[in-house]
Amino acid sequence: MSGHSTYQPQNAFMQWLEKRLPIGGLIHSSFVAYPTPRNLNYWWTFGGILSFMLGAQIITGIVLAMHYTPHVDLAFRSVEGIMRDVNYGWLLRYLHSNGASMFFIAVYIHMFRGMYYGSYKEPREVLWILGVIIYLLMMATGFLGYTLPWGQMSFWGATVITNFFSAIPGVGETVVTWLWGGYAVGNPTLNRFYSLHYLLPFVIAGVVVLHVWALHVVGQNNPAGIEPKSDKDTVAFTPYATVKDSFFMAVFCLFFAWFVFYIPNFLGHADNYIQANPAVTPQHIVPEWYYLPFYAILRAVPDKLLGVIALFGSILILAFLPWLDTSKVRSARYRPLYRQFFWVFVVVCVLLGWLGAKPAEGIYVVLARVLTIYYFAHFIVILPLLGIFEKTKPLPNSISESVLDAKA
Amino acid sequence: MTMHRTIIALTLAASLAGIGAAAAAEATVPPAQKWSFSGPFGKYDEAQLQRGFKVYKEVCAACHSMSMLSFRNLAEPGGPGFSAAQAAAVAAEYKIKDIDDKGEPIERTGRPADYFPSPFANEKAAAAANGGTAPPDFSTIAKARTYERGFPWFVIDIFTQYQEQGPDYITALLQGYEDAPKDFALPPGGNYNKYFPGHAIAMPKPLSDGQVTYDDGSPQTLEQYSKDVSAFLVWVAEPHMIARKRLGFQVMIFLLVLAGLLYFTKKKVWSAVH
Numbered sequence: 001m002s003g004h005s006t007y008q009p010q011n012a013f014m015q016w017l018e019k020r021l022p023i024g025g026l027i028h029s030s031f032v033a034y035p036t037p038r039n040l041n042y043w044w045t046f047g048g049i050l051s052f053m054l055g056a057q058i059i060t061g062i063v064l065a066m067h068y069t070p071h072v073d074l075a076f077r078s079v080e081g082i083m084r085d086v087n088y089g090w091l092l093r094y095l096h097s098n099g100a101s102m103f104f105i106a107v108y109i110h111m112f113r114g115m116y117y118g119s120y121k122e123p124r125e126v127l128w129i130l131g132v133i134i135y136l137l138m139m140a141t142g143f144l145g146y147t148l149p150w151g152q153m154s155f156w157g158a159t160v161i162t163n164f165f166s167a168i169p170g171v172g173e174t175v176v177t178w179l180w181g182g183y184a185v186g187n188p189t190l191n192r193f194y195s196l197h198y199l200l201p202f203v204i205a206g207v208v209v210l211h212v213w214a215l216h217v218v219g220q221n222n223p224a225g226i227e228p229k230s231d232k233d234t235v236a237f238t239p240y241a242t243v244k245d246s247f248f249m250a251v252f253c254l255f256f257a258w259f260v261f262y263i264p265n266f267l268g269h270a271d272n273y274i275q276a277n278p279a280v281t282p283q284h285i286v287p288e289w290y291y292l293p294f295y296a297i298l299r300a301v302p303d304k305l306l307g308v309i310a311l312f313g314s315i316l317i318l319a320f321l322p323w324l325d326t327s328k329v330r331s332a333r334y335r336p337l338y339r340q341f342f343w344v345f346v347v348v349c350v351l352l353g354w355l356g357a358k359p360a361e362g363i364y365v366v367l368a369r370v371l372t373i374y375y376f377a378h379f380i381v382i383l384p385l386l387g388i389f390e391k392t393k394p395l396p397n398s399i400s401e402s403v404l405d406a407k408a
Numbered sequence: 409m410t411m412h413r414t415i416i417a418l419t420l421a422a423s424l425a426g427i428g429a430a431a432a433a434e435a436t437v438p439p440a441q442k443w444s445f446s447g448p449f450g451k452y453d454e455a456q457l458q459r460g461f462k463v464y465k466e467v468c469a470a471c472h473s474m475s476m477l478s479f480r481n482l483a484e485p486g487g488p489g490f491s492a493a494q495a496a497a498v499a500a501e502y503k504i505k506d507i508d509d510k511g512e513p514i515e516r517t518g519r520p521a522d523y524f525p526s527p528f529a530n531e532k533a534a535a536a537a538n539g540g541t542a543p544p545d546f547s548t549i550a551k552a553r554t555y556e557r558g559f560p561w562f563v564i565d566i567f568t569q570y571q572e573q574g575p576d577y578i579t580a581l582l583q584g585y586e587d588a589p590k591d592f593a594l595p596p597g598g599n600y601n602k603y604f605p606g607h608a609i610a611m612p613k614p615l616s617d618g619q620v621t622y623d624d625g626s627p628q629t630l631e632q633y634s635k636d637v638s639a640f641l642v643w644v645a646e647p648h649m650i651a652r653k654r655l656g657f658q659v660m661i662f663l664l665v666l667a668g669l670l671y672f673t674k675k676k677v678w679s680a681v682h
Contacts, residue, residue, distance in 0.1 A: 243677050
């Protein structure tokens with residue numbers, strides 16, 4: 001999307017159109033001629049996979065919406081009706097429910113990749129922040145969508161999460177009543193959640209356009225973490241990145257299909273096959289797996305308001321990452337200490353996720369507190385200090401040199 | 409670097425100790441059964457589903473509704489394999505509440521398109537007749553019941569495709585009635601069950617040896633009844649499972665070939681720059 005297009009249409013109609021709306025040139029410069037660093041590894045294919053997943057969720061979602069009934073008495077049955085009586089309804093529903101999980105698996109890999117290779121650093125701060133906004137929107141969309149089947153976890157999850165807002169001093173209760181559209185999670189809640197669940201994916205799509213736009217202005221980061229210096233350092237997006245992305249997208253689809261066709265309920269919760277019942281509270285209310293680390297952080301803090309602040313803080317702190325990480329070197333490949341701390345951080349996140357699924361009692365609370373403190377310390381203490389004290393390895397002179405070094 | 413390793417090791421050790429402590433407090437783990445429908449090529453055993461249906465109809469249906477299943481489902485492919493005439497005959501055994509052309513409430517003979525009628529007029533009636541809690545509906549119960557798998561089993565389950573916690577649990581539950589231990593305070597109206605979380609279940613022992621007559625020579629034992637009705641309930645909860653697994657295999661083959669072709673295309677394209 002940057003610079004003057006070199007697009008020369010051969011087709012007479014495209015020449016005519018190009019003079020009036022240069023959309024061919026836009027596509028050509030963005031997805032054909034766009035130079036990508038030649039040393040990108042497969043971790044860089046997840047951006048394309050995420051676009052694919054967004055499209056897949058929107059398409060399956062639109063068809064599901066044709067058969068779904070957002071009413072507290074009918075929603076549960078209508079979802080089961082889709083699974084039983086709509087042609088390939090079971091496929092649509094399992095694609096959509098597992099697709100949400102796949103979307104989050106891909107986004108977590110995408111984010112950790114960005115952290116490992118320092119992709120958030122100057123000049124890519126805005127690109128990174130747009131990514132954090134997309135992630136927040138995804139969290140909201142996933143939560144709203146999980147409410148729609150109106151199972152026990154849908155209902156109680158919605159009750160617990162919306163109750164966060166009651167922690168706001170003074171206006172908390174009013175805000176929660178306003179969110180619910182009543183004095184408890186009920187039919188107005190389900191209706192508005194359905195409406196918003198349909199709206200937000202298109203907001204995500206809009207921010208994705210900004211994300212891709214910002215990407216095409218600053219160019220991709222790469223495993224060496226240095227900017228391309230000559231034509232030797234880059235290859236054209238098409239065919240090089242296109243074919244590589246396509247291959248790995250097919251591999252990702254194999255993984256996706258394994259869940260959809262063979263273990264479609266593995267990532268869900270059995271209690272959500274029980275219709276919502278406000279009179280019966282499940283033994284453990286557990287959110288979807290992709291929220292578990294944050295749920296652990298919430299419950300690790302003894303005070304409700306501070307817990308909610310810690311929860312949102314743990315996500316919002318990501319937006320400040322470009323400035324919290326003081327190191328001039330981007331890639332962990334040349335940062336021996338950061339590389340260790342990165343993997344410790346990954347393990348901490350996974351363990352927090354595991355604790356989020358456990359009851360908040362005994363040893364689990366102690367562990368969750370220790371890991372929550374470490375989570376924040378990673379951003380507030382470790383990253384700023386590492387940039388000052390870490391002795392980094394010498395950077396290669398160019399991307400092509402780093403590729404040749406790797407081969408030698 | 410060694411310090412970080414130590415931190416990881418300590419964290420892992422602490423978390424594993426936590427798992428052990430938690431597992432000790434859990435209910436008895438149901439034994440894993442052999443199911444004809446497990447695994448990527450699993451299929452329902454038609455005779456087993458028919459036997460399970462007989463157990464449901466003659467025993468469970470007295471209290472448990474199955475409101476999302478219609479009679480026509482019994483004759484649909486991938487199910488118990490009844491003929492359309494047999495499904496219609498089953499429907500005809502039931503009386504369905506309806507409204508006639510004059511608007512008067514009537515009871516008419518069931519048709520294949522009807523859903524299984526509930527044994528109670530409404531949920532309150534069901535609860536009142538059963539000590540305060542309505543017996544759960546059977547439409548999705550095989551997916552709605554599970555037991556804690558714990559680490560590392562829940563990871564291994566991804567690869568083995570184990571997803572039969574529901575039927576394993578139901579089979580075990582039906583056979584899990586025994587006398588309460590002396591130190592166990594059984595609440596009034598409760599029955600002791602080894603596998604029920606908390607052990608005090610409202611449902612009295614529903615099945616015993618010889619209770620249902622099988623026409624196909626299968627053993628008329630509690631064990632056999634439990635397995636058959638559990639398998640039947642899996643089909644009730646997942647009536648398209650066989651179609652799903654069959655399509656899944658085709659999709660897998662397609663994606664493997666596609667990924668293979670794309671891999672070699674990628675190699676060819678990139679050979680110019682490597």
